[in-house]
Amino acid sequence: MVNHVHLGRSGLKISEIVYGNWLTHGSQVDQDTALACVRAALDAGITTFDTADAYANGKAEKVLGKALKGQRRESLEILTKVYWPTGPKGPNDSGLSRKHIMESVNASLRRLGTDYVDVYQAHRYDVATPIEETMQAFADVVRQGKALYIGVSEWTAEQIRFAHDFSTDLGFQVISNQPQYSMLWRVIEEQVIPTSEDLGISQIVFSPVAQGVLSGKYAPGGELPKGSRARDKKGGASTIKRFLDEDLLNRVQELRPVAEDLGLTMAQLAVAWVLQHGNVAAAIIGASRPEQVAENVSASGVRIPEEVMTRIDDILGDAVVRDPALTWENAPHGRP
Numbered sequence: 001m002v003n004h005v006h007l008g009r010s011g012l013k014i015s016e017i018v019y020g021n022w023l024t025h026g027s028q029v030d031q032d033t034a035l036a037c038v039r040a041a042l043d044a045g046i047t048t049f050d051t052a053d054a055y056a057n058g059k060a061e062k063v064l065g066k067a068l069k070g071q072r073r074e075s076l077e078i079l080t081k082v083y084w085p086t087g088p089k090g091p092n093d094s095g096l097s098r099k100h101i102m103e104s105v106n107a108s109l110r111r112l113g114t115d116y117v118d119v120y121q122a123h124r125y126d127v128a129t130p131i132e133e134t135m136q137a138f139a140d141v142v143r144q145g146k147a148l149y150i151g152v153s154e155w156t157a158e159q160i161r162f163a164h165d166f167s168t169d170l171g172f173q174v175i176s177n178q179p180q181y182s183m184l185w186r187v188i189e190e191q192v193i194p195t196s197e198d199l200g201i202s203q204i205v206f207s208p209v210a211q212g213v214l215s216g217k218y219a220p221g222g223e224l225p226k227g228s229r230a231r232d233k234k235g236g237a238s239t240i241k242r243f244l245d246e247d248l249l250n251r252v253q254e255l256r257p258v259a260e261d262l263g264l265t266m267a268q269l270a271v272a273w274v275l276q277h278g279n280v281a282a283a284i285i286g287a288s289r290p291e292q293v294a295e296n297v298s299a300s301g302v303r304i305p306e307e308v309m310t311r312i313d314d315i316l317g318d319a320v321v322r323d324p325a326l327t328w329e330n331a332p333h334g335r336p
Contacts, residue, residue, distance in 0.1 A: 008175030009200025054084035083123030120147035
């Protein structure tokens with residue numbers, strides 16, 4: 001069964017394997033499969049579920065709400081996000097303005113079928129809205145009982161410090177950041193993680209298996225597997241493209257004996273690797289089949305020896321992306 005850990009410097013505990021439905025619910029998989037995956041997550045001891053209003057333009061939240069209907073709400077931790085365009089994508093249907101936050105939280109609660117979310121997350125930093133306005137709106141969302149805590153996603157170290165300082169002044173807690181993080185993508189290590197550790201903020205990381213690349217299923221020079229994310233024209237193919245370099249794929253295949261020596265699959269090794277890092281509270285997994293959930297949950301509680309961590313670094317070498325500037329460079333520089 002999955003371990004549970006404190007999120008940030010708070011009393012909230014979450015499962016260190018989080019079930020997320022980006023690119024799956026309402027998009028890549030049918031509803032029956034999505035419901036089966038959520039049931040598999042619950043059976044495995046996962047209590048924390050991550051989604052966003054922008055995933056499949058609200059459909060992902062609806063599917064998750066349906067899948068969790070009938071469960072004891074107090075036994076779950078539900079996380080969602082606000083920022084990216086939703087609805088008809090009008091001038092106020094994106095960003096972190098007070099208008100968009102207040103309207104979006106109400107819409108998310110309706111779709112999820114709940115009175116509150118445990119963590120409401122700013123899906124990106126909004127350069128078009130004063131940070132004071134954004135944080136005051138989040139403070140009001142918390143005071144109204146619609147969210148218990150606030151988190152951010154893919155914010156820079158400086159932006160995370162802004163969020164912490166404003167939330168402290170306004171009497172609520174920013175307790176998490178949700179960045180991309182894996183053996184191959186380590187841009188948060190130099191700046192974001194030290195700042196977060198100083199402020200009592202945890203990472204809930206997405207893409208720990210690097211869009212599936214670290215599972216080893218993409219053979220160098222081979223045909224893209226049928227049904228894989230690399231073939232998905234609804235968004236998956238574009239997100240995985242950066243990892244389909246032949247040299248990188250060759251290095252990933254060298255991780256297979258490392259995983260086997262530990263009695264792990266390659267995907268389990270990838271998830272266990274991110275959980276090895278002290279500031280990482282949880283790893284988000286997705287699934288297109290229920291059995292994938294059970295496989296990834298087995299990474300909870302695994303400890304990788306330091307000499308093996310060094311061996312992994314030696315194998316991957318300069319294929320690892322570490323530039324901290326990429327958090328800002330990859331962020332939207334205007335409201336979408």
